[in-house]
Amino acid sequence: MNTRNATLIWAGLLLLTLLSFSLGEVPNPGTWPLMVIGAATLIKGKLVMDYFMGLKAVGGVFLHVLTGWLVLVLGLIALAFTRA
Amino acid sequence: MSEQTSRQPPGDLAMWFFICAELLVFGAFFIAYAFARAKNIELFNSSQLTLNRTAGLINTAVLITGSYFVVRAVIAIRQNLSSLCARWLWAAFGSGVVFVAIKIVEFGEKLSAGISLSSNTFYMFYLSLTFFHFLHVILGMVILAAVALKAGKGGYCSTDYSGVETGASYWHMVDLVWIVLFPLVYVLH
Numbered sequence: 001m002n003t004r005n006a007t008l009i010w011a012g013l014l015l016l017t018l019l020s021f022s023l024g025e026v027p028n029p030g031t032w033p034l035m036v037i038g039a040a041t042l043i044k045g046k047l048v049m050d051y052f053m054g055l056k057a058v059g060g061v062f063l064h065v066l067t068g069w070l071v072l073v074l075g076l077i078a079l080a081f082t083r084a
Numbered sequence: 085m086s087e088q089t090s091r092q093p094p095g096d097l098a099m100w101f102f103i104c105a106e107l108l109v110f111g112a113f114f115i116a117y118a119f120a121r122a123k124n125i126e127l128f129n130s131s132q133l134t135l136n137r138t139a140g141l142i143n144t145a146v147l148i149t150g151s152y153f154v155v156r157a158v159i160a161i162r163q164n165l166s167s168l169c170a171r172w173l174w175a176a177f178g179s180g181v182v183f184v185a186i187k188i189v190e191f192g193e194k195l196s197a198g199i200s201l202s203s204n205t206f207y208m209f210y211l212s213l214t215f216f217h218f219l220h221v222i223l224g225m226v227i228l229a230a231v232a233l234k235a236g237k238g239g240y241c242s243t244d245y246s247g248v249e250t251g252a253s254y255w256h257m258v259d260l261v262w263i264v265l266f267p268l269v270y271v272l273h
Contacts, residue, residue, distance in 0.1 A: 024271030080118035
């Protein structure tokens with residue numbers, strides 16, 4: 001990780017946060033805004049664990065465990081929200 | 085290429101087991117929240133409207149920025165710039181101070197409005213989840229301060245900076261948890 005890449009990822013994380021927040025302001029959102037917010041959260045989480053935590057560079061079991069945690073948690077949240 | 089074959093996560097291995105345990109607990113909380121909401125949608129939606137979403141947005145930006153500062157600290161120590169590393173770590177500590185201050189205002193607003201854990205199921209989740217995370221931010225700040233003090237005294241160098249990476253990993257975990265918590269509790273409705 002170099003300074004330029006770190007700064008780009010930081011900017012991307014902020015933009016995805018703003019996107020999620022803006023979609024959350026939509027009254028009575030349908031399914032797709034929820035899916036976009038979920039996808040943005042997945043991307044943000046992966047950016048943090050891959051690049052900020054540095055797990056992508058080393059690979060190994062912790063990268064898979066944390067990615068599995070994120071996918072499982074977001075998947076079950078999506079299931080609960082779409083079935084409600 | 086050599087990095088990809090190391091398979092060793094940054095920092096102390098014990099911290100990574102601790103991080104996994106923490107994520108397991110938060111994950112169970114998040115899933116319980118989502119399925120409890122599915123049974124009380126009207127209650128959760130109406131209660132969620134009372135939250136200060138702008139404060140949540142600002143706190144998300146603050147934590148992400150704090151994580152960026154920590155990344156810059158790791159980059160600095162890899163270049164053997166110990167003083168610069170310490171300054172970035174103190175900047176990250178400062179982001180923690182801002183987060184804590186905003187959360188205290190938020191908690192104060194809710195408590196002064198007579199809201200407590202027993203008010204309803206949403207507030208039980210909101211207060212317990214955010215306070216639990218709040219405590220992790222406090223612990224993360226203590227770790228950052230300890231690492232920053234040592235870095236300021238030249239305690240790390242480009243060949244020995246595992247302590248910086250260990251503290252950084254914990255702080256990123258705190259950020260990662262908030263990245264899921266913020267949309268779940270403040271945004272999704």
